[in-house]
Amino acid sequence: MAEIVLRIVGNPGDGVISSGDIFTLASARSGRYVSTYRAFPTEVRGVDQSLFQLRISSKKILTPSDNEDILIAFNEKTLRENITSLKQGGILLFDSSETDNIFEEYSNITKYFVPISKLALEFGSIKTKNMVALGILSGLIPNLEIKDILKDDIKRRYETKGEEIIKLNFKALDAAYDYARKNLDKSTILETLNIEKSGKKLIMSGCEAMAYGALVAGCRFYSGYPITPATEIMEFLAKEMPRLGGSVIQCEDEIAAITAAIGASFSGVKSMTATSGPGLSLMSEALGLASMAEIPVVIVDVQRGGPSTGLPTKTEQSDLNLAIYGTHGDTPKIVLAPINVEDSFYQTIKAFNYAEKYQIPVLILSDVSLGERRECIDMINLDEIEVIDRLKPVKTDENKYYSRYKITESGISPMATPGERGVTYIATGLEHSENSAPSSKPEVHAAMTEKRFKKLDTAVHDFLAAKKYGDDDARFGIISWGSTSGAVLEAIDQADKLGYKIQALYPRTVYPFPSDWINDFLRNKDIVLIVERNYSAQFANTIVYRCTCLNKNLQIHNLMKYNGEPFTTNEILSKIDQIIKGQYLKFTTHQPGLKI
Incomplete structure (x- = not known):
């Protein structure tokens, strides 16, 4: 067996997502490829289940997989909701603290009824039952050799909570591992499972990949308003961008977020914002401003279920029409759609290159399942990445007068930075002439509309469409x-x-x-x-x-x-x-x- 699929299910608050994240990181750091899917309710203590699915493989993974080899269920309700997706010959690990007299009719699976909650109390705290589950899982798959890596990741995750919390989790993990090795049947396929290691990898989520790609592309300004599921981008950049001399601003709403990004770009700084469907609806008018004023800006839409508030933690691809057509007037823009985590990194760099080169708004359409998915990607050689900056005016004796919106064969005209001597101009949402003066003349509007769309005609030759x-x-x-x-x-x-x-x-x-x-x-x-x-x-x-x-x-x-x-x-x-x-x-x- 070259791979295995694990699913953990339970109620919100059972530590399903945190335990899945820890096991994912440890598996990746051990040299295997991973891909995840997670689902949880909108409410902190909602009635719906929390679910984490992890696929571990010795080769690159296309999708987090359908059915699991191992199902860990913390209660009977979530067990019943997920038992049918367990593969024939699969392995069930169930918290039998309340009952173990269920699903006896399933004879084609291996069942481990372990009193996980009771063991957690014995080991120190009911809150450690997710660590107990991870310890038992590690004991059932000894060839993964990740228990020490798990400890390292637990220490990193909980270092701000203090040494006592870390020791408590270590105790639960070690005791559960020993319990599994001593008490559970080791004749299953897990005992001899050997997923080959495939070298050092990077692991990140789709949102982190887009944030990292923005930094590599030279983005030094981010403005956003918190919204599920795009907030992870802002959280990542808030930590990393200041180290590179950039700024992150949390705005009062999405309209302020995109207009701040447009303003920063106008001042000469590569800029980005990120949102989801409801926020993109609010940003629509400002997209027209960026298009009319020919100001580069990148907008990420991590799509979720709609319409209205919809399903903040569930996935959908229903913002396509909004992204393409969602502003009034004839508005040139570019819309990209990454297919996986690695592609999210590279497509974000392309988004900035396109925005800067063609002085145009560029949207990236991700979604919940991709934005929150964690995958391993091969190490990135930053020296091989092309980063493009906007075209600047060059003043010569033959070119004494600066026309910001000069009509050119490509549709691209040099963009000056405010404060440069001799190249001042006005940038507004009003239609304008080549020298940026407001104009409502029919021939000017026709010529400028054609100029703006000519950039798209030029851009299509750059695309790997x-x-x-x-x-x-x-x-x-x-x-x-x-x-x-x-x-x-x-x-x-x-x-x-x-x-x-x-x-x-x-x-x-x-x-x-x-x-x-x-x-x-x-x-x-x-x-x-x-x-x-x-x-x-x-x-x-x-x-x-x-x-x-x-x-x-x-x-x-x-x-x-x-x-x-x-x-x-x-x-x-x-x-x-x-x-x-x-x-x-x-x-x-x-x-x-x-x-x-």
Whole structure:
């Protein structure tokens, strides 16, 4: 076995997320690849479960996986909600402090009924029951050799709480480890499990990757308003950016956040803000200001379930139309969609390069499942990363007069920093002439609109707008975007083992829309499945509207999910199988929020 999938479930307050984070970090620091998924209710002590899923592998991971090999459940309610996802032959570790007389009918799994809560009390405190679970887990998988790394990570996590808290957690971990080695059956696959180490890695979440990418790109100003799930970006930058001479400001609302970022960029500093759907709605007018005044700014939207307050801790891809069309007037902008944590880092650098080069607002569409996902990525060579700065005016005898909005072949005109002698200009949301003077003349507005959009015509030659995956000769294609792509790629790999030849296309830039790439992809396909996480098929409708290569013989199918959960590989594979077998018209699902 080259990998293993672990799921921990319990009530909010059981330490599910913290124990999952600690085990994830230890597994990564031991040299393995990891990928996580976590879910928790909006309320601190909500009625819904907390869930943490971790996939550990010796090779790169495309998606956090569908079903688990090990299920750790802290109570009967969460056990019943998750037992059906445990693989046949899997292992259940259940806190039997209250009862152990359940699920005797499940004979195809190994059951460990351990009084985790009672042991935690014996070892010092009920609050350490998550450490007891980790200790038992470490004892069941000795070849991972991560107990000492776990201790190091526990010490780092709780160092601000004092030495006594650290010692208490150490005691629970050690005692539980010894309990497992002495009392639990060691004849399972876990005893001999050996996931090979694959060298030193970086581990970070999607939000951390975007924050780190911003720093590498030269961002030195961040303004934001706290909002789930984007706040982690501000928290990361608040610690790291001042060390590099930058500033982080917590504003009173999202309107102030984006206008502060635009103002800082106007003054010559690379700037960013981050939000989620409700905040992006408020930022829409200011996006038009950045576009009209041709001021670079990067905006991250970590999408969550909507509309309105919606589902702050659940995932969705329903802000696509808002990101592309969400401001009044003809507004050029660029919208990027990273597919995983590593891509989040590099796409953020590209976002700043595009913003600075083309003097335009650039949006990055992440989401809860990607922003909070932790993954291992290979070490980054910063010397190989290209960082682009905005075009500055050069004063010569032939160029004595500065026209900030000079019409050029590329649409890009030099941008001066306020205070530079001889290159002053006015930047407002009013339409303006080449020399920045306000103007409402029809010919000026027409010329300036064309100038602003000419930058997009120039920019498309810079983009790696999309990528393909799979067999070029395949007549069955799948199109997805953003974080959904990982599950699609893994489904294609599994479909290949079933004899199905399928190719995927996943856009990296969703606006300007990659029509040429998609037309070329559709031209060689008989069947296309479009996969996305929203009810209204926003990306699919854009394809139908913008792409010309839709011949009458091309079968187009949609798979949309809108229940707040990410796609599983099995959901996509099942849809592939039904389409190929011609059963798609009969397909029904018992899972709410899955639409075909």
